[in-house]
Amino acid sequence: MARIDEVAAAAGVSISTVSYALSGKRAISPDTRRRVLDAAATLGYQPHAGARALAGRRTQIFALTEPLRADTHAPTHMAFVLAASIAARRRDYDLLLLTDEQASAGMQRVAASDLVDAVLVLDVAPDDARVEIARSLRIPTVFIGIPDDHEGLDCVDLDFEGAAALAVDTLADAGVTTMALIGQTDVAYEASNFPPRLRSAALARAEARGSTLRFATSGVTTTDPSSVRAATAAALDAGVTGILIHAAEDAHDAVLSVLAERDLEIGRDISLISVATVFDTSRLSSPVDTIPLVPSASCDVAVELAIARLEEPGRAPVMHLISPDYRSVGSVARPG
Amino acid sequence: MARIDEVAAAAGVSISTVSYALSGKRAISPDTRRRVLDAAATLGYQPHAGARALAGRRTQIFALTEPLRADTHAPTHMAFVLAASIAARRRDYDLLLLTDEQASAGMQRVAASDLVDAVLVLDVAPDDARVEIARSLRIPTVFIGIPDDHEGLDCVDLDFEGAAALAVDTLADAGVTTMALIGQTDVAYEASNFPPRLRSAALARAEARGSTLRFATSGVTTTDPSSVRAATAAALDAGVTGILIHAAEDAHDAVLSVLAERDLEIGRDISLISVATVFDTSRLSSPVDTIPLVPSASCDVAVELAIARLEEPGRAPVMHLISPDYRSVGSVARPG
C-alpha cells in the first residue's frame, strides 16, 4: 500500500505535515490540509496498523472476552457481541475475540504484548476469574455485567434491581396481590450474575408492597416448555393474576399458550410483563409489556467508559446502572 | 513491559540472539537458548505486537467476517465462531471480528492497513459480496462455505452433496421408496448457500435410486413447529417411511412428537436421519442417526488453508469438501 512518505511527496509537504493533517493534532492551513487529504484519497492511503501502534502507543483495538459457557443463550450473546462491535467501530475501534479458555489467559497475553488498548468483559459471572486478572493489567478493563467483588472496577449493566422493582410496582399498582416470576434456567442462577439480582429484588419489592411472589425457574439446563407450562398452571391455580417473565423467548410462548388455553385475556384477566429480555417481543402471539435489556445501551456505555479511562487513567471507577425503561402495550390490567 | 533489550542484558547476549532464540529461526547453542528462555520467563517478556508486526510483516491476526443476517441461526453461528477461534489459537493466531456492514467494508480496511494476515469468511451467501472483495485483496482469504462464483478462491465446507447422497442411499438401502426432506426456513434457501445444495443433491439422488422425495421447509423466517408438524403429518399420510431432517433442533422435536403421537417406532416403522446439523442430537427424545456438520472440522481446515497460502502465495486454489460421516444409533430400519 501507499505509505505516508508517498502521500507527502504527492502533496508536496513533509511527512509530519501529513501525519498532523490526518490526525488533526495540530493546526494546518486549510489549503495544505486539502492537498494532503486529496493525495491520501487518491493513493488510497491507509496507515500501517503496526507502525501506528508502535509509534503512537495505541492499537485502536479492544479485546472482547467471552467464556461461552454451556448455558450461554446464543441469541442474546450474539446480540451483545454485535452491539459491542458496533459501539466500538463508532469510536474507531476494532474487536479482538477472546473465547473459551482464552477469555482469561488471553487477557494477560494481549495486554502484555500491547495488542489491545483495553478489554471489554462479557458474560460476567458472580465470582468471575477475570476480576483478578483485570486488576493486574495495566490497561483499562470494563465489565458488562457486575461481579460480586467489583471494588475498583468499571462496570455497566441494566439496573436489574430497579427493573424488578418497577415491574413489581407496576403489577401492584394495577391491583395484583398475588404474582409469579418465571425465571431463567437453574444453572443461570449459579453461573450468571444478574438472574439472582433480579429475583431477590423482585421478592424484596413484592414483600414491601404486601404482595405474594411465587418463583419458578424455566428449566434445568435449557428452557423446558413443559416445565414452564406446569409452573404457569400451578401459579394460576394458586390465584396468581400477574406474571413476570425473565426468560428466553420460548418460555414466553409457553406461558402465553397456557393463558390462551384457559381463555384468560391478557391485560384484563391477567397481567404480564417481560423483564430484562433481549428478543423482539413483537413476534409473540400476544403483545406483552416489556422492560427490555438493551445490548446497545450497555455496550455503548462500556466503550465510552473504556475510552474515558484511556484518556484519564486516574479517574474514579464507575458503576453505571442503566435505568429500566417501561414499554407498555397493554398487557397489564388497569385497576378497577 | 520488559523489552527485548532487557532480556538480552539479563541473559548476557545480544538482541538478535534473543530474537533468534525465541523464534527458532537460526541455530542457537542449547546453553545460550536456556539462558535466554530463562531471562524471558523471569522478566515475563512478551514481544510488542506492533513492533513485531512492523518489522516482521506478520500480525498473527486473522479477520473473521460475519454478516449476521436476520435469519442467522445463533447457536450454529456461535459454534462456528468458537471453532474458528480455537483453530486459530492453536496456530498462534488471534481473531479480529468483522460484523455487520464491517463484514465487507472492514475486509478492505483491515487488509489495507496490514492489521491482519488473512481473512476467514463465515456465513457465505450464494452471491456473496465478499467474493469480489477477496479477489481484490493482497492477503489470503478463505471461505467457510461455497459461493456460486468460487473461481480461484480457497473454500472449505462439508460435502453437502455427498451428505445428501449418503443419507438418501442409506434410506434407499433400507428399503425406503417414499421419503421426505424437512428442510430449513424459506429464507435460508435464498440467502444461504448450502441448503439448496443439499436439497438438489437429495432430490437428484432419490430420483437416481427410483425413490420419491417430498420436500418441505421448516418455516418462513424462523423454524415454525406447527408447520413442521403439518409437513410431517402430510408426509406420513402420503406413505413416507423415511425422513431426512436438515433443520434446527426444534424442528427435530416437532417431527419426533408427531411420530410419537402416531405410535410409530423409530428404526422400525419409520426411519430418520438428521443431515448436516450442528447441535447435540443426544438431547432429543429419541436417538437419531446423524451426518453432522462439524464446525471444528471446517474451521481447522480453513486455518490451515490460510497459513498454507501465506507460506506459498502461488499455490493453486483449494476447494476442500469434508467427507460426510455417518453416525448410526439405530434410527434407520433394517430391510426385511
Added chain:
DNA sequence: TTGAAAGCGGTACCAT
C-alpha cells in the same frame, strides 16, 4: 504554519 529527525521495539541481513 511547516519540516527534520529521533525514536517506538522488534526482525533479519551482513559480518565475524
Added chain:
DNA sequence: ATGGTACCGCTTTCAA
C-alpha cells in the same frame, strides 16, 4: 554460534 545494525512506517518533539 553470535553480534552489530539497518530498516519496518508512523508519531511527536524540537527547531525554524
